[in-house]
Amino acid sequence: YANNMGSYTLKMNPESGMEALEEKKLYANASYDERTNEVILKIVNASAEEVSVALDLEYGEMKKAVAVRLEGPSLYAYNTIEAPDKVTTKEWELSGEECKRLTLVAESFTVYRFAV
Numbered sequence: 001y002a003n004n005m006g007s008y009t010l011k012m013n014p015e016s017g018m019e020a021l022e023e024k025k026l027y028a029n030a031s032y033d034e035r036t037n038e039v040i041l042k043i044v045n046a047s048a049e050e051v052s053v054a055l056d057l058e059y060g061e062m063k064k065a066v067a068v069r070l071e072g073p074s075l076y077a078y079n080t081i082e083a084p085d086k087v088t089t090k091e092w093e094l095s096g097e098e099c100k101r102l103t104l105v106a107e108s109f110t111v112y113r114f115a116v
Contacts (some may be wrong), residue, residue, distance in 0.1 A: 004030025004111045006040045024051060026104070033113075041112040045104035053102045062099040062114040067092055071109040 010030040021028070025046035039062070045051050055062070072078075072087035079086050081109055099114060 004031075004040050004042060004113070005033075006038075007034040008032055018112050023113070026051060026053070026112065032116075036113075037116050039114040039116055041114070043102075043104060043110055045106060045110075048106050051104045052105050053104060055100055055102060057114065062116070063095065065094040065099050065112050065114040067094060067110055067112045069105065069108055071108075074105050 008031060010032055012028065012030055026043065027046065028037060028041060028043040030041050039057060041055075043053075068089050068091045070087060071090050077086050094112075102110075102112070104110065
């Protein structure tokens with residue numbers, strides 16, 4: 001999380017309003033990294049269901065991105081010396097249309113870095 005701070009926070013204007021996002025148990029923060037020219041979106045899906053989210057970013061066309069999601073066997077999982085890989089990260093790339101609609105796994109935290 002701390003490696004994805006960005007240079008400054010971006011304003012978010014969901015069409016349905018911030019209250020609608022909270023009703024769906026979605027929590028997000030967007031920032032811009034001047035050093036890498038990337039829009040960084042950190043998003044939590046606290047819902048027990050998968051959610052699809054459409055993006056319309058005002059910072060240029062997003063043609064590719066890298067995503068990193070925390071993964072574990074349960075919401076209460078944590079790493080220990082005996083089981084250091086119980087909670088890990090999964091990284092993948094997105095391109096084209098994948099950058100316009102995100103599928104958020106239930107009870108997940110994901111960081112997206114969109115090249116601008």
